[in-house]
Amino acid sequence: MSHDYPPQGFIRKYVFSTDHKVIGIQYILTAFVMGLVAVGLSVLIRLQVAWPAHQWPLLEALLPNAYESGVLKPEFYLSMVTMHGTIMVFFVISLALVSGFGNLIIPLQIGARDMAYPFLNMLSYWTIVPASLIMLSSFLVEGGAAAGGWTSYPPLSALPQALSGSGMGQTLWLLAMALFIVSFTMGSLNFLTTILNLRAVGMSMMRLPMTVWTLLVSSILGVLAFPPLTAAAIMLLLDRHGGTSFFLPEGLVVGGVVLDYAGGTPLLFQHLFWFLGHPEVYVLVLPALGIAFDVVATFGRRPVFGYRTTVVSLLVVAGLSMIVWGHHMFTSGMNPYVGEYFSIMTVLITLPFAVIGLNLIASLWRAEIRFSTAMLFALGLISALGTGGLGGLYLGTAAADIYFHDSYFVVGHFHFMIGVVTGFGIFAGVYYWFPKMFGRHMNETLGRVHFWLTTGPVFVAFISMHYLGLAGALRRLYDPTSYASFQPLQGWNVWISFELFIAVGAQLIFLGNFAWSMFAGREAEKNPWQGASLEWTTASPPPHGNWDEMPIVHRGPYEYRTNGSTEGYVPQNAPVRPTLADSATSPAGEMLDRSGP
């Protein structure tokens, strides 16, 4: 252990720790806990959608406030839909993928002892804890949790009397989100500064592993895109509790009473929300792609294809993602010319995205693939990216989106992108870096069972949702069978529910495997996967401070080669040997040149 870091007691080491690895693991475990809640909600949602009028005495015994005579109350259904989305997007995927892996991996991959601001890092985690607790506690207040959708559009979210969940539940939702934004912004500042300023000697930008690049782009987007949501949340709070009318127009009637508001515009909130909301998709998806690049390179035993074009594409995606938010609002009555602009920009974003996706696929070309669990999830991610991405083309085009808006087509699409792609990114990352986290391996057999029981059902379920949407089925309906035109589609809902129950069951296998392996998994050596990037040059798990002697970087992160040896790789810190300069003429050398500066 480095002499810079004296031994610490239990509290300082595992609870109020400033060590980035401990904080990363704290984030990931918190995300798992929140994930259990969000997945539990999805099970209740799917039970309701598939069997709307069915009586569930057991559920009523467990959740007496949510069920009446064994049947789910409509208002609780709306709360569940809202909270499932909110918790999944902000408190599971953001936490695990960005905050979790960002903390765990960035210093290890760039060769730093810790984050730039370790104390701020601890603070940002301990801001998330109350945020999570407040979000969960909103289920317990009068009226229940927020019910205006994860997008919290006013007036439903602005008028406490609008829905039962629009009261205290919505206020707690806003409070939890405010804390979340503060925490996430602190984290983004930290990532940005760490990546740009604390890289090891020799770690030029073009030698960064893809995970770090994607987290850098995510952090830039986070820093720039979250403040407008903060602004929106502040104004919404004032509309709710300060008597203002930023978002409230005149002529609102609730319970037969005309409300005394004038001049506000709910559309303003939608613009502010989606100015964050769309970049947020990339904040979540890009790190998953970065992890996939690293995993594909390590288990494909070859350099990633088109490192530079991927980096450029990432930056272009980031830039474009800030100016396409209007495609979430095509049906809001916007000027058709504005809609056309948003359509063109959205379709344009598919170009750099296709480059990234094709580079991932091309990285598999002539690879010597080792089908580890991490690799399986990375491959599943690539497939989901293609499937989900194609749906995005339809939704980004105003003419098609006006039909698909608010239908199950949208639900299927975004579950592919920010459900499956990001979820598989988390799983790939966990299986890949578990040895670095705990010095042990996860069970690979259980991992494969987890992969296959997840992949089949989620693909079938979410593709089925696209068909439902094509047939016109609307999302967020408490009882789809109450519309005669949707009754013939009900079989699809039952089918989708069964598929998702299998997938949910598979996640229990994962959690069991994770918990068991933490303490009893096979012990891992320093570099169990023969990885070339810097995190594999230190112990598993690394000591506080990461390295005794700081590494010096001499080359790119993906120096794997396939000529003759499946084990062949060169760690980033291996010194250059001029005597091997002739290898520059070999195909392997050519590949190496592309991955280095």
Place this chain on the structure above:
Amino acid sequence: MTSIPAGEAGVSGPIPPRAAVHGKHPIPSAGPYPMGLMALLATVSMLFAAFTASMIVRRGGSDWVRITLPSVVWINTVLLAGSTVAVEMARAAVRRDASSRSVRWLALGTVLGVLFLVGQVQAWVAWAAQGVFLPTSPHASFFYMLTAIHGAHVIGGLGAMLWTLRRSALGAYRSGAHLGLTHMAIFWHFMGAIWVYLLVLLSIL
């Protein structure tokens, strides 16, 4: 084709020269601060940009009436400008290694900053006395909200100023080593600039 043994060296370029070298130390001296500060200013800028956009949109509402700002805000502007000048004078003093003078300038800057906040509260009191409250009109809503949010940032800046004042009093800054003071000054000037911007916005929209 030359086969390269596993785990051996390959070819790559020379080590690029880099400024932020950090050997045994967890954080290089003052390395991360400029980048962290710039990112912080970027995020604060986006917050006020979002409020600006909202104000322009909301101004289209039928009920938009601009109310003349309380006259005390102009005095406050002078106070904040004075404070920002004092901070700059403190930096200049440190550059000449006149540390006792820099402490005095920083103390003046802090006092003027606090007076600015007191003046802002006075502006609220003045409007409240006229019967103009948060919900009175959308223009008033923006005034109260923006001054409060700016004030919250100013309080943060004052915290940083007190910290540098203490460091300065302990003689921690010298002509070649006063990065903390410089960064506090950048943030403070930025808050001054934001205030002038908000004042213009609230006066013309």
